[in-house]
Amino acid sequence: MAQYFHWQKENYQVSTDKSLLDITAIHQFLTHSRWAEGIDLETVRTAIENSLTFGLYKDKTQIGFARLVTDFATFGYLCDVYVLEAYQKQQLGRWLMTCCQSHPLIQRLRRIMLVTSTAPWLYEKFGYSPVNRENGVWQIVRPDIYKRECFYLLS
Numbered sequence: 486m487a488q489y490f491h492w493q494k495e496n497y498q499v500s501t502d503k504s505l506l507d508i509t510a511i512h513q514f515l516t517h518s519r520w521a522e523g524i525d526l527e528t529v530r531t532a533i534e535n536s537l538t539f540g541l542y543k544d545k546t547q548i549g550f551a552r553l554v555t556d557f558a559t560f561g562y563l564c565d566v567y568v569l570e571a572y573q574k575q576q577l578g579r580w581l582m583t584c585c586q587s588h589p590l591i592q593r594l595r596r597i598m599l600v601t602s603t604a605p606w607l608y609e610k611f612g613y614s615p616v617n618r619e620n621g622v623w624q625i626v627r628p629d630i631y632k633r634e635c636f637y638l639l640s
Contacts, residue, residue, distance in 0.1 A: 492584045498542045499584040506540050507547040508533060514550070514567055516631075519602070521565070523631035532565075537590060541568060541581050548572045551585050551595075561591060563599040578604070582611050627628065 489502040512529045515521040533552065541549030549568035555561035563585070568578045585591060599613060627633075 490584075490588055492580075492587075494580060496544055497563075497580070499581055500540050500542070501538060502535065502540075502561065503538055505542070506533065506538060506550075510547050511550050511565075513632065514569070515565060516565070520628075521602075521631065524528075525627075528631070531570050537561075537588070539581060539585050541577065543572065549577060551581055552625070553591065555590070557590060559595045561594045561597045561615070563597060566599075566601075578607055579610070582607060586611050 489500060491502070492499040508526070508530055508633060511528045511533070512524070515524050515529060520543075520562065532554075535553050536552040537557075539551040539552075540547055541551075549566075551566040553561045553563050558612065566578070566581070573574065591597065597613075599608060605613075605615075
């Protein structure tokens with residue numbers, strides 16, 4: 486049986502219980518985001534199934550999200566972190582990150598990475614630093630992957 490973690494703050498809650506996630510709302514946000522524009526619902530579902538997830542809720546309404554792609558032993562990749570615009574500037578993004586960072590799994594990972602062009606000041610507060618070592622980090626980037634015809638042929 487899976488162990489879920491919950492954090493409570495006034496009318497807000499962060500939970501790792503995937504049964505609470507509003508996958509439609511997550512998809513709605515991600516498909517209009519800069520980093521996952523056009524992503525299809527099935528890809529979002531699969532990504533959630535294979536990640537450690539953190540839902541942010543006001544009462545029972547989902548207002549934010551974060552997920553960690555991980556091997557559950559040594560490495561994690563933090564991604565898809567967001568708080569809906571109507572709830573920003575209330576320190577909820579910071580609280581969501583605090584909850585993520587306090588999760589027992591994340592506490593023991595040797596390396597946690599993220600890729601971001603927004604809010605680097607937030608991630609720096611949690612110990613993240615830019616990778617500047619020459620030839621240390623390599624990548625293949627496909628920002629328009631969800632818009633390509635070949636993606637749909639493979640799905």
